[in-house]
Amino acid sequence: MTNTNSAQVEREDAALVVEASTPIENRWSISAVTALFEMSFNDLIFKAQTIHRENFDQNKLQLSSLLSIKTGACPEDCKYCPQSARYKTGLDVERLMRVEKIVEAAKSAKSNGAGRFCMGAAWRSPKDADLAVVEEAVRQVKSLGLETCATLGMLDEEQANRLKSAGLDYYNHNLDTSESYYKEVITTRSYEDRLETLEHVRNAGMNVCSGGIVGMGEARSDRVGLIANLANLPTPPQSVPINNLVQVSGTPLAKADPVDDFEFIRTIAVARITMPTSYVRLSAGREAMNDQMQALCFFAGANSVFYGEELLTTSNASVDHDRDLMDKLGMSPELN
Numbered sequence: 001m002t003n004t005n006s007a008q009v010e011r012e013d014a015a016l017v018v019e020a021s022t023p024i025e026n027r028w029s030i031s032a033v034t035a036l037f038e039m040s041f042n043d044l045i046f047k048a049q050t051i052h053r054e055n056f057d058q059n060k061l062q063l064s065s066l067l068s069i070k071t072g073a074c075p076e077d078c079k080y081c082p083q084s085a086r087y088k089t090g091l092d093v094e095r096l097m098r099v100e101k102i103v104e105a106a107k108s109a110k111s112n113g114a115g116r117f118c119m120g121a122a123w124r125s126p127k128d129a130d131l132a133v134v135e136e137a138v139r140q141v142k143s144l145g146l147e148t149c150a151t152l153g154m155l156d157e158e159q160a161n162r163l164k165s166a167g168l169d170y171y172n173h174n175l176d177t178s179e180s181y182y183k184e185v186i187t188t189r190s191y192e193d194r195l196e197t198l199e200h201v202r203n204a205g206m207n208v209c210s211g212g213i214v215g216m217g218e219a220r221s222d223r224v225g226l227i228a229n230l231a232n233l234p235t236p237p238q239s240v241p242i243n244n245l246v247q248v249s250g251t252p253l254a255k256a257d258p259v260d261d262f263e264f265i266r267t268i269a270v271a272r273i274t275m276p277t278s279y280v281r282l283s284a285g286r287e288a289m290n291d292q293m294q295a296l297c298f299f300a301g302a303n304s305v306f307y308g309e310e311l312l313t314t315s316n317a318s319v320d321h322d323r324d325l326m327d328k329l330g331m332s333p334e335l336n
C-alpha cells in the first residue's frame with residue numbers, strides 16, 4: 001500500500017519503541033501526537049469529548065479501589081516512590097497481607113461502590129510463594145463479583161500465566177514516562193524490561209493497565225513520547241492511568257516542578273484521542289485537584305478514577321466527596 005494519506009505519512013516517522021508487530025498504519029508518530037498537544041485548548045478538548053462520546057457513555061465513571069498488600073522496603077530506585085528502601089520517607093513497612101485481610105478490604109470497597117479491586121505490592125518482581133498468596137486473593141476477590149487487578153512489578157511468562165489462571169482481569173505496569181526521561185527517574189530496571197512484562201501480560205490474555213506520571217520535571221516531549229508509546233503498543237492498554245505526581249517528602253522528586261493544570265488536562269485529552277476505546281484513568285494526585293479541574297479532566301475524556309480514601313501509601317479524594325462530585329456532574333458509577 002502506498003502512503004499517500006498525509007496522516008499515514010506523518011505516522012511513519014514513529015521513532016518509538018513499539019514492537020514490530022504494530023501495523024505501521026496504526027502507529028502514532030511523535031509529530032502527530034505533538035500536533036495534538038499544540039491544538040488550541042478548546043479545539044483539543046472538544047475533539048477529545050467527541051471521540052469519547054463515540055466510544056463510551058460520557059456520564060459513566062469506572063471506579064477502581066486500591067489496596068497496598070505489601071508496603072515499602074522496595075529494592076528499586078523509582079525517584080517518585082515513597083516505597084523505595086533507598087529514600088527516608090518515614091513509611092511503615094508491612095509484609096504481605098494475609099488473604100483474609102485482603103478480602104475484607106475488597107468487600108468494603110465493593111460496598112462503597114467500586115467495580116474493580118487493585119492489589120499493589122512493592123516488589124521488583126514477585127517470588128513464587130508470594131505469588132501463590134496473590135493467586136488465592138485474586139480467586140476470592142473475583143468471587144465477590146469484583147473485577148481484579150494487580151501490580152506486583154515485573155512478571156515473566158510463567159508468572160503472567162499463573163495470574164491469568166487464577167482469574168486476574170487486569171495487570172498494571174506503567175511505562176511511567178518517555179524512554180529517554182525514564183533513565184532519569186529509574187535506573188534499576190529498563191524501559192525494555194517494562195515492555196517485556198507488558199508483552200507477557202498481553203500474551204497471557206489479561207487486560208493491560210499501563211500509563212504514567214506527569215509532573216516529574218519532564219518536558220512536553222516526554223509526555224508526547226509516553227502517550228505515543230502507549231498508543232503504539234501492539235494493542236493499546238485497555239486501561240491507561242494518568243497520575244499527577246504526589247510529591248512525597250524524602251523522595252528525590254519531592255520538589256519537582258508541578259505541571260500546569262492545562263497541560264495535565266491536555267495530556268488526558270491526547271490519551272483519549274490516541275486511545276479511543278481505552279479507559280483513561282484520572283489517577284494519583286486527584287486529592288489536590290479542585291472539582292472544576294476534575295470536571296475538565298472528565299470532559300477531556302477521563303472515565304475512570306481510583307476510588308477510596310487511600311491510594312497505596314498516600315491519601316486520595318474521599319468517597320463522600322467523590323459521590324457528591326458525581327452527583328453534581330450527573331455522573332454515575334459504571335456497573336460491572
Ligand code: SAM
Pocket residue numbers: 080081082083120121122123124151152153154172173174176212213243244245246247248284285312
Ligand atoms: N512495584 C510495582 C511497580 O512499580 O510496578 C507496583 C506498585 S508501583 C507503586 C505502581 C505505580 O504507582 C508506579 O509505576 C507509578 O506509576 C505509580 N506511583 C508510585 N508513586 C507515585 C507517586 N508518588 N505519585 C504518582 N504515582 C506514583
Ligand code: DTB
Pocket residue numbers: 066082120151172174211212241242243246283284311312313314315
Ligand atoms: C497507578 O498508575 N497509580 C497507582 C496504581 N497504578 C497502583 C498508584 C499510585 C500511588 C501513589 C503514591 C502512593 O500512594 O504510594
Ligand code: SF4
Pocket residue numbers: 074075076077078081082083084121122123124153
Ligand atoms: Fe518499588 Fe514500584 Fe515503588 Fe518502584 S514504583 S520503588 S518498583 S514500589
